Amino acid sequence: MPEERRAIPALKLAPPAWDEPDGATAALTSPSDARVRELAAKPLNAQRRHHPGQWVCAVIVTGFIAWLVKALAQNGLIGWPAVRRYLFSADILHGLLGTLELTAASMAVAVALGFILAALGASANPVLAWFVRGYVWIFRGVPLIVQILAWYNLALVFPVLAVGMPFSSWHLQGSTNALVTPFLAAILALGLHEAAYMAEIVRAGLVAVPRGQTEAALSVGLTRRQAIWTVVLPQTLRVIVPPTGNQMVGLLKASALVSVIGGVELLTTAQRIYSVNFQVIALLMVASVWYLTVVSMLTIGQHFLERRLQRDHVGGDRSFPAAADPGLAGIGPQL
Amino acid sequence: MTAAIAGPMVEVLGVHKSFGKTEVLKGVDLQVGAGEVMCVVGPSGSGKSTLLRTINRLETPDRGLVLVAGEIIGYELNGDRLRERKEADIARQRSRIGMVFQQFNLFGNLTALENVTLGPLRTGHADRAAAEHEARRLLIRVGLEHRLHARPGSLSGGEQQRVSIARALAMKPDLMLLDEPTSALDPERVGEVLDVMRSLATDGLTMLVVTHELGFAREAADTLVFFEDGRVIESGPCRTTLAQPARQRTREFLDSVL
Numbered sequence: 001m002p003e004e005r006r007a008i009p010a011l012k013l014a015p016p017a018w019d020e021p022d023g024a025t026a027a028l029t030s031p032s033d034a035r036v037r038e039l040a041a042k043p044l045n046a047q048r049r050h051h052p053g054q055w056v057c058a059v060i061v062t063g064f065i066a067w068l069v070k071a072l073a074q075n076g077l078i079g080w081p082a083v084r085r086y087l088f089s090a091d092i093l094h095g096l097l098g099t100l101e102l103t104a105a106s107m108a109v110a111v112a113l114g115f116i117l118a119a120l121g122a123s124a125n126p127v128l129a130w131f132v133r134g135y136v137w138i139f140r141g142v143p144l145i146v147q148i149l150a151w152y153n154l155a156l157v158f159p160v161l162a163v164g165m166p167f168s169s170w171h172l173q174g175s176t177n178a179l180v181t182p183f184l185a186a187i188l189a190l191g192l193h194e195a196a197y198m199a200e201i202v203r204a205g206l207v208a209v210p211r212g213q214t215e216a217a218l219s220v221g222l223t224r225r226q227a228i229w230t231v232v233l234p235q236t237l238r239v240i241v242p243p244t245g246n247q248m249v250g251l252l253k254a255s256a257l258v259s260v261i262g263g264v265e266l267l268t269t270a271q272r273i274y275s276v277n278f279q280v281i282a283l284l285m286v287a288s289v290w291y292l293t294v295v296s297m298l299t300i301g302q303h304f305l306e307r308r309l310q311r312d313h314v315g316g317d318r319s320f321p322a323a324a325d326p327g328l329a330g331i332g333p334q335l
Numbered sequence: 336m337t338a339a340i341a342g343p344m345v346e347v348l349g350v351h352k353s354f355g356k357t358e359v360l361k362g363v364d365l366q367v368g369a370g371e372v373m374c375v376v377g378p379s380g381s382g383k384s385t386l387l388r389t390i391n392r393l394e395t396p397d398r399g400l401v402l403v404a405g406e407i408i409g410y411e412l413n414g415d416r417l418r419e420r421k422e423a424d425i426a427r428q429r430s431r432i433g434m435v436f437q438q439f440n441l442f443g444n445l446t447a448l449e450n451v452t453l454g455p456l457r458t459g460h461a462d463r464a465a466a467e468h469e470a471r472r473l474l475i476r477v478g479l480e481h482r483l484h485a486r487p488g489s490l491s492g493g494e495q496q497r498v499s500i501a502r503a504l505a506m507k508p509d510l511m512l513l514d515e516p517t518s519a520l521d522p523e524r525v526g527e528v529l530d531v532m533r534s535l536a537t538d539g540l541t542m543l544v545v546t547h548e549l550g551f552a553r554e555a556a557d558t559l560v561f562f563e564d565g566r567v568i569e570s571g572p573c574r575t576t577l578a579q580p581a582r583q584r585t586r587e588f589l590d591s592v593l
Contacts, residue, residue, distance in 0.1 A: 222457050
């Protein structure tokens, strides 16, 4: 304790350097000071520190990659000629087109349904809110592959599908097996599953826009619906777009699961070809190359879209707190 | 509308409001005459903001009624009974009442000019050319002719609040509600907003202002209301009440603020 007490006046006695007149700064420095001043006046030309550890790691990783490439390239069993032959073959391109159609159609279903579900979930009606919670619980909780198989086998529970006018004998009906093609089953399964995630993403976006935005819109005479469409929804996009892009990449890859019901898509096509010629790895390579190509294009598109949305919000916005970026961490991988 | 009414611009009649178990307004009666500027002062949490928000029905009173320009806000008479108005009708009533928020609440996705034109355009009060012409005039009036196309994020707090005043004025309201308009501002930005408010008061706009700026109250307000614990404790002509409050509690509060 006595030592500490002595320390306090000592601290008080040491004056901050910036309180001193010019002369005092010179007095504090050492004799080598002239050389330091000279160096300070010149362009900075210091000897760099070496980081030998970084070099060692880089060499090890590069060597490993080189070894892997060599092992794959020189491996006669992979069938590189087959990769070249099938990469742009009509069958594979047809399958790729199927994958793109499937992804686009189910994403459209998911986005539309996601917005509707989020709107219903935000409604004051507790029955609607519970309906949305139940939907998300089921379609997010049941594995996607199970949902695909279930839609494909819908005929087992509902052999005939019919629409009719109530209180009249008019109706249309058809066999479920004829109506629910593998393509439609795939869109239903992927779209409804994805919609559960989209509903959560849109909900997070709506929550991120402060209540004051709606109140200000109401105060100038807008109705609640106008306030949501013109003020709230445009501001949710910045929050909704990044996770939606991730979901779309996930959906593209998830569409490969449709191969269990044999729809027209990339992986199914590849499997059909290798079941005949046994070039299994070559055709999986072909499929992977195309998946990676499409994912890269989606990623680039998303990057530009995000940059544009960001630019519309130059300098940030005080009425839009940074903390409002929602906890999307809870929305996990979908498979 | 303004010309047609003989009575007060605002009448608050026995308004009660609770949030959960907390009763925030415990029976408020208030009258604001046409062209009158009324300042509401009182400790924070006393229900001043809630009172303002019941006037344009951002909050619905549990009991009691609010009348603006002779119309019951949120209800209409159906014989001897009240009937809730349609949403579009309530929106029309709100459009006659300008509101300025403590946190500005400018639309983050729109420029200053678009913030001001949104109301007139969406409610069909004006076509685009007329709305933009009027918005420019109002933004010039609040001294922001050089920031017409700035987004809220690049405006200072004082500038944002002046845009939000212009946004409220664009609807040509009968009445302006200002909820602590300078409380979220840096001290050196308070003056520019008070200047705009003073000029509105001089123009004869009916204003109901919740504020801690007693200087503004002394210069610009006609009446002062001291509000505490969900009730009006004292009200009277502004200068008299500030100089010689009748109630001990009002005196204590004014002493603590000054």
